[in-house]
Amino acid sequence: MGIRAEHEIHGRRKGRNVGVGLMLGGFVVLVMLLTFVKITETDFTRAPGTANTAAGSEASD
Amino acid sequence: MTDITNTPAAEHEAQLGDYFALLKPRVMQLVVFTAVVGMLAAPVSVHPIVGFASILFVAIGAGASGALNMWWDADIDSVMRRTSKRPIPAGKVQPGEALALGVALSGLSVMMLALSANLLAAGMLLFTILFYAVVYSMWLKRATPQNIVIGGAAGAFPPVIGWIIATGSFSVEAWLMFALIFMWTPPHFWALALFMRSDYDDANVPMLTVTHGRPSTRRHILAYTVLLAVLAVGTGFTAIGGYIYLSFAIVLNALFLIGAYRIWQRDEEMAEGDNYLVERKFFRLSLYYLFLHFGAILIEATLRPYGLGGW
Numbered sequence: 001m002g003i004r005a006e007h008e009i010h011g012r013r014k015g016r017n018v019g020v021g022l023m024l025g026g027f028v029v030l031v032m033l034l035t036f037v038k039i040t041e042t043d044f045t046r047a048p049g050t051a052n053t054a055a056g057s058e059a060s061d
Numbered sequence: 062m063t064d065i066t067n068t069p070a071a072e073h074e075a076q077l078g079d080y081f082a083l084l085k086p087r088v089m090q091l092v093v094f095t096a097v098v099g100m101l102a103a104p105v106s107v108h109p110i111v112g113f114a115s116i117l118f119v120a121i122g123a124g125a126s127g128a129l130n131m132w133w134d135a136d137i138d139s140v141m142r143r144t145s146k147r148p149i150p151a152g153k154v155q156p157g158e159a160l161a162l163g164v165a166l167s168g169l170s171v172m173m174l175a176l177s178a179n180l181l182a183a184g185m186l187l188f189t190i191l192f193y194a195v196v197y198s199m200w201l202k203r204a205t206p207q208n209i210v211i212g213g214a215a216g217a218f219p220p221v222i223g224w225i226i227a228t229g230s231f232s233v234e235a236w237l238m239f240a241l242i243f244m245w246t247p248p249h250f251w252a253l254a255l256f257m258r259s260d261y262d263d264a265n266v267p268m269l270t271v272t273h274g275r276p277s278t279r280r281h282i283l284a285y286t287v288l289l290a291v292l293a294v295g296t297g298f299t300a301i302g303g304y305i306y307l308s309f310a311i312v313l314n315a316l317f318l319i320g321a322y323r324i325w326q327r328d329e330e331m332a333e334g335d336n337y338l339v340e341r342k343f344f345r346l347s348l349y350y351l352f353l354h355f356g357a358i359l360i361e362a363t364l365r366p367y368g369l370g371g372w
Contacts, residue, residue, distance in 0.1 A: 012076065015076070019077040020077070030114055033110050033114075037108050
């Protein structure tokens, strides 16, 4: 039979683990938001090496 | 039967707050504030989420260098009254844990800043962490009385990093903000060293008060304050300045100069007589001094789009 008694130290450890979990969750959300902003803000038509870009056609005018 | 509370692990088990204390949250506040001002004073707007994330990574990087500093300086910290309650000397966190946290957060913050902002900002953050942890903590702090002067550069980089986050490049205005913190640091810490008395002596840290004596430290405070005043008021006439900044700078620097002059005029007997009242007041003023200068730069930058800030 395992030890079932809850000690104060278990509570403290739980608090610490929840804190780390929340920080990791926040980090994941932040990276997701950053990715979304980077993808929507980047003008992929101006990527280097693209043949028919707006910049390319302007330059050739 | 063994009691779990009697084990060393249980007695010294660190809480999240102890690890957070390793990151020097008060220093981090200054880093965040000056980096935000640097970013917002730049003539390029940043997407709010990119800006928030980038400043967060700068703060984490600053915290990482704080943890590395506490790991290296644990022996000094345990001797000095001001630092004896830090997590390592208090026995709450093991030195190895502080080292691991510092290295891990350094890598994370630099890598993430490169992704959220740009490589130059990330490079500057890495340079700042290494400058504080290696050049200042490991080398200068115990080697020369100029430790505070050169080491102060580490605390002066955040507005430059903020500016680079927005623009991707260096500029004169960014370096002016750097110079403001760089020149402010020595009089700020020397005033502290004057009234903390034996702390630095006990720890064998070659502060100016220990190596050159207190009268010399008083002269140095006045000299640096004069140079700082010229720089701070002069900044008011540049692109990041304006009427508001200049008004703040004139008043604050007049008060700061008066304080430095009074410190210079006193000797130890007079200072001990009133328990270093003038030095303590000067130190307290120095905290407001930097906050209000950068606050004024922020106000100028905020009003500029409405045609009110700047010249």
